[in-house]
Amino acid sequence: MGLRHAFRAALAALAIWAMGPTAAHAAPEPGGVQVIDSAEFCRRTGDVTPGDDCEWKTVPLAHEWRGERTEPTNDGWFRLRFHLDAVPARPLGVYIVGFNRSGRLLVDGQPLVELGAMHEPLPLNWNRAQYATIPPALLHAGDNTLEVQQRVYGWEAGWLSPVRIGPEDVLQPVYERRHFWQNDVVRVFGAATFAIGLFMLGVWLGRRDQSMYFWFGLATLVWSAISLDYFALAPPLPALLWERVIILLQALRGLTMYVFILRYAGRRSPVIESLIWLYFAVGAAGVFLRWLPGVFIPAWFLVSLLVSPYFYWILVREAFRQDVAEGVMFAIAGGAQIGLSAYDLWMFSQSGWTDRIYLAHYSEALYLIVVGWGLMRRFIDSLNAYEKLAGVLEQRVDEKAQELGRNVEALVEARRNEALARERTRIMSEMHDGIGSQLTMALSLVRETPGEGGRVAEVLRESIEDLQLIIDSLEPVENDLLTVLGTLRYRLLERLGKSGIALQWNVVDLPPLPMLTPQSVLSILRILQEAFANCIKHSGARTIVVSTELAGKAGVDETARIRIVDDGKGFDAPPSPIDAPATPRSATVAAAVARRGRGLDNMRRRAQALGARLDIMSTPGRTEVILAIPTLRPAPASGSGLRPDPGIAAGGPPNGGVRSET
Amino acid sequence: MNAVLPTRILVVDDDEAFRDSVRAAIVPHAGLVLEAQAGSLAEARDVIARQAFDVALVDLGLPDGNGIDLIRELARTSPETDVMVVTVFGDEAHVLASIEAGATGYLLKRSLDDTLAATVRELRAGGSPISPVIARQLLQRFKRPGGPADAPAGGVATPPAVPVDDGGLSERERQVLQYIAKGFTVGEIADMLHLSAHTVATHVKHIYRKLAVHTRTEAVFEAGRMGLL
Numbered sequence: 001m002g003l004r005h006a007f008r009a010a011l012a013a014l015a016i017w018a019m020g021p022t023a024a025h026a027a028p029e030p031g032g033v034q035v036i037d038s039a040e041f042c043r044r045t046g047d048v049t050p051g052d053d054c055e056w057k058t059v060p061l062a063h064e065w066r067g068e069r070t071e072p073t074n075d076g077w078f079r080l081r082f083h084l085d086a087v088p089a090r091p092l093g094v095y096i097v098g099f100n101r102s103g104r105l106l107v108d109g110q111p112l113v114e115l116g117a118m119h120e121p122l123p124l125n126w127n128r129a130q131y132a133t134i135p136p137a138l139l140h141a142g143d144n145t146l147e148v149q150q151r152v153y154g155w156e157a158g159w160l161s162p163v164r165i166g167p168e169d170v171l172q173p174v175y176e177r178r179h180f181w182q183n184d185v186v187r188v189f190g191a192a193t194f195a196i197g198l199f200m201l202g203v204w205l206g207r208r209d210q211s212m213y214f215w216f217g218l219a220t221l222v223w224s225a226i227s228l229d230y231f232a233l234a235p236p237l238p239a240l241l242w243e244r245v246i247i248l249l250q251a252l253r254g255l256t257m258y259v260f261i262l263r264y265a266g267r268r269s270p271v272i273e274s275l276i277w278l279y280f281a282v283g284a285a286g287v288f289l290r291w292l293p294g295v296f297i298p299a300w301f302l303v304s305l306l307v308s309p310y311f312y313w314i315l316v317r318e319a320f321r322q323d324v325a326e327g328v329m330f331a332i333a334g335g336a337q338i339g340l341s342a343y344d345l346w347m348f349s350q351s352g353w354t355d356r357i358y359l360a361h362y363s364e365a366l367y368l369i370v371v372g373w374g375l376m377r378r379f380i381d382s383l384n385a386y387e388k389l390a391g392v393l394e395q396r397v398d399e400k401a402q403e404l405g406r407n408v409e410a411l412v413e414a415r416r417n418e419a420l421a422r423e424r425t426r427i428m429s430e431m432h433d434g435i436g437s438q439l440t441m442a443l444s445l446v447r448e449t450p451g452e453g454g455r456v457a458e459v460l461r462e463s464i465e466d467l468q469l470i471i472d473s474l475e476p477v478e479n480d481l482l483t484v485l486g487t488l489r490y491r492l493l494e495r496l497g498k499s500g501i502a503l504q505w506n507v508v509d510l511p512p513l514p515m516l517t518p519q520s521v522l523s524i525l526r527i528l529q530e531a532f533a534n535c536i537k538h539s540g541a542r543t544i545v546v547s548t549e550l551a552g553k554a555g556v557d558e559t560a561r562i563r564i565v566d567d568g569k570g571f572d573a574p575p576s577p578i579d580a581p582a583t584p585r586s587a588t589v590a591a592a593v594a595r596r597g598r599g600l601d602n603m604r605r606r607a608q609a610l611g612a613r614l615d616i617m618s619t620p621g622r623t624e625v626i627l628a629i630p631t632l633r634p635a636p637a638s639g640s641g642l643r644p645d646p647g648i649a650a651g652g653p654p655n656g657g658v659r660s661e662t
Numbered sequence: 663m664n665a666v667l668p669t670r671i672l673v674v675d676d677d678e679a680f681r682d683s684v685r686a687a688i689v690p691h692a693g694l695v696l697e698a699q700a701g702s703l704a705e706a707r708d709v710i711a712r713q714a715f716d717v718a719l720v721d722l723g724l725p726d727g728n729g730i731d732l733i734r735e736l737a738r739t740s741p742e743t744d745v746m747v748v749t750v751f752g753d754e755a756h757v758l759a760s761i762e763a764g765a766t767g768y769l770l771k772r773s774l775d776d777t778l779a780a781t782v783r784e785l786r787a788g789g790s791p792i793s794p795v796i797a798r799q800l801l802q803r804f805k806r807p808g809g810p811a812d813a814p815a816g817g818v819a820t821p822p823a824v825p826v827d828d829g830g831l832s833e834r835e836r837q838v839l840q841y842i843a844k845g846f847t848v849g850e851i852a853d854m855l856h857l858s859a860h861t862v863a864t865h866v867k868h869i870y871r872k873l874a875v876h877t878r879t880e881a882v883f884e885a886g887r888m889g890l891l
Contacts (some may be wrong), residue, residue: 424755425755428753428756429755431750431751432723432749432750432751432753432756433723436750436751437677437723437750437771440750440771441679441680443772444679444680444683444772448679461772464772467751468751471753472751472753472795474753475753475754475795476754476795476798476799477795477798478798478802480798480843482794482843482844482845483794483795483798483843483844486793486794486842486843486844486846487793487795487845489794489845489847490793490794490845493847494773494776494777505845505846505847505850507845509844
């Protein structure tokens with residue numbers, strides 16, 4: 001008994017149970033086509049047409065028959081009669097929807113065509129319609145006979161569907177259409193699924209931990225092997241072995257798909273998978289060892305079919321969890337698979353042959369392609385995610401590298417500052433304990449000495465003051481110009497107090513100035529000291545106002561300005577009558593004026609060396625000295641308030657409070 | 663305030679001329695008395711062991727050692743004595759080191775005649791002198807970790823040499839230091855903060871004391887970490 005036959009019987013039983021019995025149909029055919037649905041049949045192996053001595057009997061078509069199981073092959077003969085009113089002008093077509101397995105056609109005793117090899121190995125024709133043309137020369141008006149010789153293996157059944165005879169131009173397109181859908185399309189799908197299967201296995205080879213790719217690849221390859229049975233003329237294995245392998249592959253395809261679904265949904269279960277393989281092993285043993293009764297295989301298949309909805313449910317639910325679009329597509333593909341399988345079951349359950357073709361393997365291919373697409377998309381998504389992650393990582397590494405670079409720079413800077421500070425401390429110590437102490441001592445000695453020590457004391461005092469200025473320029477001011485100004489004020493406080501000049505301190509915060517190195521601080525201190533000295537010594541001012549401001553645009557021409565305004569008599573004031581050139585004092589005055597001129601020149605020169613600008617506007621009653629130092633700050637990011645904080649950092653009151661002071 | 667008991671002063675300096683000028687500066691002031699003089703570290707220790715002083719004027723460069731050590735000993739043994747370090751330039755390195763050791767004031771050698779008496783009186787009354795640079799350095803020392811004050815521009819802040827937390831520096835004390843660092847005088851700050859000048863000066867002395875305490879704590883911590891304690 002053919003295994004496939006048993007399988008089909010089982011499916012048919014299931015379909016009948018599901019839908020109830022359906023009547024066979026016999027539709028009228030258009031275009032002068034005769035449908036021959038009965039024939040005389042007798043069984044005799046051999047290429048000679050049996051005569052009347054054979055046991056001819058009339059059978060309805062389709063007819064299914066069996067020979068001797070012990071023989072390698074058996075032949076069956078069908079004799080079909082058809083009536084022609086006249087010999088047609090054009091050849092007639094013969095179209096046979098179902099025919100198993102190989103055979104020949106004869107018209108009125110004349111050989112017409114072989115429908116495949118008549119010797120081992122016989123062709124694989126179970127899913128293939130047959131078509132032949134009868135030349136008019138072989139026909140005659142009245143009754144004609146079409147003889148069909150059929151050859152099958154001893155272990156299988158032969159069958160012949162109703163035969164259609166009619167005009168070539170009507171029947172041939174019908175046959176070709178059927179051949180396209182029944183065989184060619186399956187071939188294309190088989191090739192496509194084969195490619196997908198190989199791809200998936202390749203993915204799995206690269207990612208052994210992702211076993212779902214392996215199982216899906218395997219299921220897909222199993223399917224493409226099965227599809228061979230639908231379109232190949234010659235199976236890749238001996239016929240009987242192929243029959244058995246196909247049975248097992250049909251089961252295996254379902255089982256590998258179940259394993260895939262479990263892993264796809266992250267529900268890998270050793271228990272279920274063990275049961276699956278145990279089930280398969282039992283079936284394989286049943287198929288190859290044939291130690292079980294014939295009903296076993298159908299029962300075995302039914303088990304697999306009955307559990308399949310469970311796995312489809314898991315698959316579709318998981319797909320929906322991942323992505324709605326994917327869920328919809330999986331549900332449609334799975335639904336089509338179930339629906340078309342039901343259709344095929346119904347078709348199997350029909351007793352007669354029709355032009356209809358089996359459809360479940362189309363949905364199977366669709367199903368595999370959709371799921372494969374989903375997997376591929378997932379694979380590509382993870383590739384994209386990886387690339388994105390790699391990009392993010394790269395960016396982070398860059399950031400870290402930059403941060404590291406900054407830290408190293410900061411470290412180098414800190415080291416440098418430390419070395420500078422050490423050296424500074426050393427020089428300070430030298431000056432403090434050495435020359436500074438000596439000068440101080442000399443000054444006090446000179447002061448104690450009566451007589452003409454006044455001039456020497458003056459020089460000593462100036463030396464010490466200059467040394468003080470140098471020391472102050474070395475002090476850490478943290479780039480704050482106000483601290484530089486404040487230091488000068490602190491040093492001058494006593495002299496200002498003695499001279500009775502009031503000082504107004506109208507400063508506002510300034511941005512940090514990186515250019516405040518000891519060298520530039522010394523220059524600034526000297527310029528400002530000269531300005532103060534002029535006020536104190538020569539101007540006769542009562543009030544000095546010191547203010548700071550920020551002018552210009554950051555990134556362009558921004559400057560930090562120090563403004564010193566006094567209410568003294570000014571540089572250009574004409575000498576008073578008692579200072580007239582004629583008097584003896586005039587030389588002293590001229591010398592003082594000349595000295596002051598030199599002082600102003602010095603101030604300008606120093607400012608120029610700093611890259612700063614010095615403006616002096618002097619009128620009697622108001623002298624204004626402005627030192628404008630470029631901040632060299634980059635342009636601010638828009639919106640950030642970079643104007644100097646009018647108050648003191650960390651919440652001090654605004655400097656307006658100072659301005660109002662006198 | 664010191665009408666009843668005169669302020670007893672000790673001067674420690676190897677320069678005799680300087681000691682003489684200190685005497686000369688003190689003599690006109692009734693409330694001040696030069697109680698003792700020392701020309702070396704050894705002499706000074708001798709004198710301190712025998713006698714108590716209200717104010718000690720200490721030079722750092724002594725022939726037999728560093729005045730810092732003497733300041734530290736004085737701060738430990740007689741905390742009621744105000745120590746003033748005598749410097750030529752009042753530079754931050756010398757002054758801060760002295761304050762860390764326990765000094766609460768400093769004096770410029772060359773302006774002794776004019777400022778000695780006033781500075782000593784102010785110190786006894788609880789106020790300490792301070793320069794803008796020293797104020798700025800103190801802000802650095804007491805820098806709030808990640809705090810906005812005095813953060814250098816340009817992002818990555820290099821930690822100060824001695825990174826400490828606020829160490830109990832009050833907001834008012836911080837404000838005073840910020841104003842001084844910008845060149846404002848004690849009088850101006852007093853007006854802006856609606857305080858008396860004396861109170862502002864007292865804040866400075868408190869800050870000095872905190873720095874000394876902080877430095878000691880840190881030394882103990884360091885010693886403990888090195889296994890010395």
